[in-house]
Amino acid sequence: MDRNHILAIDQGTTSTRSVIFDSAGRRVATAQTEFEQHYPDQGWVEHDPETIWRDALTTAREALLKSGVGVASIAAIGITNQRETTLVWDRTTGAPIHRAIVWQDRRTADRCLQLKAEGVEAEVRARTGLLVDPYFSATKLGWILDHVPGARARAERGELAFGTIDSFLLWRLTKGAVHATDVTNASRTSLFNIHSGEWDAELCRLFGIPMALLPAVHDNAHIYGRTDPEWFGLPIPIAGMAGDQQAALFGQCCFAPGTAKSTYGTGCFLLLNTGEKAVASEHRMLTTPAYRINGRTAYALEGSIFVAGAAIKWLRDGIGVITHARQTNDMATRVSDSHGVYMVPAFVGLGAPHWDPEARGAIFGLTLSATQAHLARAALEAVAYQTYDLVAAMVQDGGVRPAMLRVDGGMAANDWLCRFLADILDVAVERPDDLETTARGAAFHAGLAVGLWSGVDELSAIWSRQACFEPAMEAGHRTTLLAGWHDALRRTLG
Secondary structure: OOEEEEEEEEOOOOOOEEEEEOOOOOEEEEEEOOOEEEEEOOOOOOOOOHHHHHHHHHHHHHHHHHHOOOHEEEEEEEEOOOOOEEEEEEEOOOOOOOEOOOOOOOHHHHHHHHHHHHHHHHHHHHHHHOOOOOOOHHHHHHHHHHOOHHHHHEEEEOOOOEEEEEHHHHHHHHHOOOOOOOOOHOOOOOOOEOOOOOOOHHHHEEEEEOOOOOOOOEEOOEEEEEEOHHHHOOOOEEEEEEEHHHHHHOOOOOOOOOEEEEOOOOEEEEEEEOOOOOOOOOOOOOEEEEEEEOOOOEEEEOOOOOOOOHHHHHHHOOOOOOOOOOOOOOOHHOOOOOOEEEEEOOEHHHHHHOOOOOOEEEEOOOOOOHHHHHHHHHHHHHHHHHHHHHHHHHHOOOOOOEEEEEEEEEHHHHHHHHHHHHHHHHOEEEEEEOOHHHHHHHHHHHHHHHHOOOOHHHHHHOOEEEEEEEOOOOHHHHHHHHHHHHHHHHHHHH
16 A cells, blocks of 8 residues: 555644644544643643653544554654653653643743843853743753752763653654654754754753753654554654644745744744744744754744633633634624724733733723623734734844735634734735644655655645635724734733
């Protein structure tokens, strides 16, 4: 049988799923399962690595069974994962020494403040493109080494292995034969020099991390190893890995400088391809590798919005304005404008370009004639306004203004939001046939590595657009709306 399908394992923050793609990039079968979140203390978030491994294997087998294509037709496996989530395991037994510390976890905030006070952030930013923040892996890893008895000494002796979720799944799938990661996941640890493309000894010294812990780093499209036959009956090449947001950029075929994608889920992540130039941000954007293929790195500017779909969830679960998220499309259409109502959804602080963890959510402009529909519309508008601020900051940093924005994630199904995005950004907004592009990006990387696809031109040819939303708003009206938003934002930050 021809090997003309790809199995993508998409390991996310709240669920794990596996997807089978055919050679035309179409989804053939999907299996998904949610898993438990652990909150052992305020601001702490952990995952059970054994649950993640079990779910990855189970959903992969289930997707294969649903597809009916057979293991022999799988050309390769691609892996994509929640970024920054940190775990350490025993090199002999493969057993984790602590639960995984999730990217959302804030337990190392004091350590990050200490590092900033020591004046190291400028050097960290220059080498990694990142801020000093608990979000990233290095301080989480240091916490595990310092709080698990004997861990630091064992790490120094080379007995332990560190990895993000991709590395751990690769280790388990190959039964410990391969300890590796890809450039995009490595770049989110604060230990990887994005310019030299290697682990940085000075950064490891600064964060107190023994280099013996670290995995090998490879291109995104690379044959990392092969699965042990026990798992699927036959060995399958593991040939693609990427962090979830970079995988979505690749799955959206944003290969040219100036192309951009924005993923709208609980939060929002916007990545703008800057080509082979790593643009240093002066507006608190992140500079990150977008992908590395055949040894050549494409970079991106990244902006993170903490609250997008979470604001809609609050309208539903918090104050009962809606009963289903899909209602917001009709409610926003029902009213002619927002009635001067602005929502600043800083429920957990504000992300880029502000990075203000102390900001809190606020609603401005309420009058007695404001309705539930105006609140729903204000929540959707806030997503577009925040996206505008990200794009504006990226352009100020020297990034090319995107000629269009490709959107994905659950909120991108909302037609009204897509139209308003196009109007506020004054660019076309393109929505693909398949809104879940993260797994597709991992599949594309794996397929390139094994020759299922010849290159990015062929991938671009099979990308399919479901809808395009063109800007239609008058410039003066856009300026007035943005002025109102920035006034509300200043009040919140103040």
